[in-house]
Amino acid sequence: MVKLGGGLARMAGGLASAGAALSRAARRRPLLVVPGGGVLADAVRAAERELSLSPAAAHWMAVLAMDQYAYAVVSATPGAVVVHDAVGIQAALGAGQVPVLAPYRWLLAADPLPHRWEVTSDSIAAFVAGALDAELLVLLKPVAGPVDALVDKCFREVVPRGLDVVALGSAELERLEGIVADRRSPAV
Helix, strand or coil: CEEECHHHHHCCCHHHHHHHHHHHHHHHCCCCEEECCHHHHHHHHHHHHHHCCCHHHHHHHHHHHHHHHHHHHHHHCCCEEEECCHHHHHHHHHCCCEEEECCHHHHHHHCCCCCCCCCCHHHHHHHHHHHCCCCEEEEECCCCCCHHHHCCCCHHHHCCCCCEEEEECHHHCCHHHHHHHCCCCCCC
């Protein structure tokens, strides 16, 4: 599983480079992409202040921002398709496509996470990884660094025990294919 941080889209050519890396990695091993929220989630932060939104409203609007970013990721990733649930993920993988999860419907049904800004797409990706028994979660971030320095405050509460988590900065995208290929079983 790969979580594509929304911050990569802010970098010149970042989304296109990440999309190409995802497509190459998916040719080596089936994988699922969980998008961040990026500028779309930032718009929710601004709206929260301007509209005096409740924490629940801001949370769900930010998750919907991830759904919107999923379409941007698909537009930048050859062979990718938006999916909404585990059935869609399996159908896409079976068709040789790269599934990009629009998580709103799944999260709304399960409602597993607190409704606060300390829960970002990182924690959502960790929750989905646990739900799918993934063995690896790769976090694609604008900058490299230790995982604990790059994730939200809720991540460690959500990440399943035993899940391998790797963080790659934008300058390390070429490593994604090798990391995914080195796994003994599918990355999803």
